Amino acid sequence: MDPIQSEVLDIFTRTRALLRGHFVLRSGLHSGHYFQCAQVCQDLAAVTRLAELLVARLGGLSFTTVLAPAMGGLVIGQEVARQTKMRYIFAEKENNVLVLRRGFTLAPGERVLIVEDVVTRGGRVVECLNLIRAAGGLPAGVAMLVDRSAGTTRFDVSAVSLLELSFPTYPADQVPEALAKIAIEKPGS
Numbered sequence: 001m002d003p004i005q006s007e008v009l010d011i012f013t014r015t016r017a018l019l020r021g022h023f024v025l026r027s028g029l030h031s032g033h034y035f036q037c038a039q040v041c042q043d044l045a046a047v048t049r050l051a052e053l054l055v056a057r058l059g060g061l062s063f064t065t066v067l068a069p070a071m072g073g074l075v076i077g078q079e080v081a082r083q084t085k086m087r088y089i090f091a092e093k094e095n096n097v098l099v100l101r102r103g104f105t106l107a108p109g110e111r112v113l114i115v116e117d118v119v120t121r122g123g124r125v126v127e128c129l130n131l132i133r134a135a136g137g138l139p140a141g142v143a144m145l146v147d148r149s150a151g152t153t154r155f156d157v158s159a160v161s162l163l164e165l166s167f168p169t170y171p172a173d174q175v176p177e178a179l180a181k182i183a184i185e186k187p188g189s
Helices: 003-014 038-043 044-057 074-084 123-134
Strands: 018-024 030-035 065-069 089-092 096-100 111-119 137-147 159-164
Touching: 003 018, 003 044, 003 137, 003 159, 038 044, 038 074, 038 159, 044 074, 044 137, 065 074, 065 123, 074 089, 074 111, 089 123, 096 123, 111 123, 123 137
Parallel strands: 065 089, 065 111, 111 137, 137 159
Antiparallel strands: 018 030, 089 096
16 A cells, blocks of 8 residues: 555544444445545544645646535535635535535536545546536546545546545345344445
C-alpha cells in the first residue's frame, strides 16, 4: 500500500469511519465492512487533509465547478471547492432521483468535477454525470475518497481516488453463513 493510502486508511481508522459488522450498502449489496465518512467529518483537520490529498491527485484537471451528491459527498465536495477556489453545488434526491435544486444551474459547457465520498458500483456518480450533461455542462472528472471496487468501477471520464479497497460484497441471496449470523446494520451514508 502506498504512503498516501496508508495515511488515508489511518485517518478512517482513527476517526472510526471504517466499521466492521454486517451492513447493507446503498447499492443493496451486503458487506462486512462499511465506510461511514460522516465520522471523518467531525474532525475538520482530517477533512482538510483528505481534501488536500484528493486535490493533489487531480493533477492539471480543468474545472470551474464542484458538484457533490448529497449526503455523502457534501462535506468533502465543499472542502475540495474551497481549496481549489471553485464554485460548489450539490445534487439531492427528489422522487428518488438526483436533481439540482435550490436554484443551482449549470451554464452550457461548464466544466464540472464530481466529488464523492465512497463509490462501490458508482450509481450516484453516473446519476451526476447524466445530470451534468442534461443541464448542458461538461463532466470534467470524478474525485472520490474511497473506491470500494479497487478500480474496477469505470466511468466515461477520468476518475481518481485516495483509497482503493475491495472488501467483499455479496448479493442478499449469497451472503456467507458467518456474515449472515451478524445482525444487519444500515448506518446510512
